[in-house]
Amino acid sequence: MDLVAPHQPIDVFPGAVLMPSTLAEEACRYLGMGAAVLSAGGGSYPYLEYLGLRELLSDHSPVNLVPAETLADDARVSLVCMVGAPLPMFERIVDPVHFARPVEVLARHLRVEFDAIMGYEIGSMNALIPVMVAAETGLPLIDADTMGRSFPEVQMSGFAIAGLDMAPIAVSDIRGNDLILARAESGAWAEELLRPIATACGSIVAIAGAHTGREIKEHAYLGTYSRAIRIGRAIMDAQAQHRDPMAVLLAAEPGRVLATGKVVDVERRTEAGFVRGRAKIDLAGGGIALIHFQNEYSVVEVGGQRCAMVPDLIVIFDSDRGEPLGTEALRYGQHVNVVRLPPVPRLVTPEALAVVGPRAFGFDFDYDHSNNEVSP
């Protein structure tokens, strides 16, 4: 891969390091925690995937994590993730060879050699799978993703929002079945076509797409791996030292605690394949907070006032251990902190908000930018 000097740091998170670094076992442990946080309630700590990665790194070289800004415009990068349902992953445990296969299939199809690997989604297990694929293929991993967090559907990816062609996409199952999706009319169509294939293959498939360095620099969310690792390290170090994980996290990262209290009610219902619902929190200082969710947490109201909404990163931490809680893990009686971390800047452009803003999740109000202003 050609490493060129960064032409200009675009859309980089404060604190992002524009230097290559290596991901060894410890960084991967932190990454798992950061990925649980960035899943915004969509997932929990990807423990099995972390174990698989730890095992892989015990006899592979550490993975080089490379800033996207250093990519040449014509660099070829393969993006990877799992498509399917989370439950089968507790039985058919992630396999690095399987997840690396669509990359080879796509390379053969396109007759290219890839320069690097990247992830589509820095949330839960899909944050760790690209690291496995990078270790397995020996390629560097780009410090970026296309969602900046977890979202439920392909069309919410920054690439789909920008109108980039998602195809061709290579799909591999655990046996010897490979497919190429040569063209997809839109991100939504890619989603529509990939779901039944996943179902046919046991509700888990590995996919890989191909994009250029230029596309990534212009449309991906940059520095998200570094961000996840920083978040994970702050929390896990605080846990190990018996310090308050929230205080340590928010000293290191922009963001604030919106509510502290006890969960007193959780309503859930299944609609169109998604789990929607609402959690009610009795605030420690009196009053009530409501958290609405739809796979991920979508809106927070404190005392009737909306103070966070998608695509803001809304995270609920258990107050005892500082563990991020997924929507499925919320229970009556838990003592929690509701935290807002700012969204990746590219997620709050008008084009992005049309797809990932409150209205896209069925709410009848627009995104409130005022929460992003840095308080004095």
Add this chain to the structure above:
Amino acid sequence: MKRIGIDVGGTNTDAVLVDGTRILAAAKTPTTEDVTSGVREALRLILASGGDAARAVEAVIIGTTHFVNAVIERKHLERVGVLRLCLPASASVRPFIDWPADLRELVRGEVALLPGGHEIDGREIAAFDEVATRAAALRIADAGIGSVAISGVFSPLRAEHEERAAAIVRDVLPDARITLSRDLGRIGLLERENVTILNASLRVLARRTTQAFRTAIAESGLTAQLYLTQNDGTVMSADIAEELPVLCFASGPTNSMRGAAFLSGLSDAAVVDVGGTTSDIGILKHGFPREANSVVEVGGVRTLFRMPDVTSIALGGGTRVRTNPFRLGPDSLGFRLIERGRVFGGPDLSTTDVAVARGLIALGDPQRVADLDKELASSVLDEAKRLLEEGIDRLKTQAGDIPLIAVGGGSFLVPKMMKGVSEVVFVPHHDVANAVGAAIAQISGEVDQVFSNVSREEAIDRATSLARTRAEKGGAAPATLAIVDVEELPLSYMPGNCRRVRVRVAGELA
């Protein structure tokens, strides 16, 4: 039917003689290192005080933490051969991967990953490979291993591959002790496999222990059947316990909760068992302990199977009280309470001393705490109340006040009025509630399966009838079987209207 219930705890072995719903005799004796001598002594005491009634006992039901202690203390464990039916999937996360090193060294024998296992929709991942499985079984035999754990992907849904592998192992090694993961089945391959391996490593100890219990019963002159209590508050015959000793892991807190339900007549309530060092709090639902839905670590190994949802707080009768600054616990004088405690002439202040000073309990010499600072005593009791209220609140799944049943030797610390509690119920025989729980235990059957393309009602019906069959096989009288628990979970991102259904039924011993 007359029964003797025995609970072997860390400190005491408690026993009761029960006739129907009447408690005829109770006894307490120190637990012994070998467990059996304590059981023998408890039987002797009960037979001495129970008179002729005791001779007519038909069942002796024992709850023991012996097996879980063996795992925690790394004692009496056997080396295990492991076959996992999964290839080409699940190869990167191998058996034993996250075990503590010392335990892994003791238990890990031959490990083989083999083609097989199923998809979530019931199709095979790969065909079962008889040749490869036989070769792996031979390697286990050559290594001189006698206990084999067999796991398979989605075996709680379809277990044929595990069963076929077991048949081959039995063919190669006729005396092998085989544990199948489908018998311990929750979804989650690694955790289910961990439980299966732990179970396999305990088979020799389990056999030896139940034999010793049988001998103790015979030597006491009884002709009663032996049962062991399991994690969900029901019993299994000693034959099944020999095969599935892990099902006894949490019988301690479970038995005291079942005993509390029986002694109070309440079926939906919180229960607190206050011991010397900790208080165990759990929730009764339809008379049974509510189960934990998440991973439980045993001796450093992640497991996921039938375990009660119990929270332990550092509050007991021996909990230390410090002044300047004031602090309650978290440490306890434990069994040294009777030499170190203030009312027993010792130097250290504990919750028991405070309770004596306040007249909550008569113990030792009250003169020795007569000058105890009143404010300090109030602080201790207030703090104890706060800890209990918080623990109970954490276990609740909905708002509203619920009754609390207080049992255990330290239950004098439980106040009569508490936040979130509608009433506090104190019961007779509260200090042997766990033995009572063992004595009254029923037989159960459980099913945890994913159903697709059937209605909600049909899925629950099918699961219920399977659970009933299992309970009857375990020795339950069919007419007495009732549903204890139904849980239903729609699955996201899955085709065909998938739902996971868990049903548990329980009934009297036949």
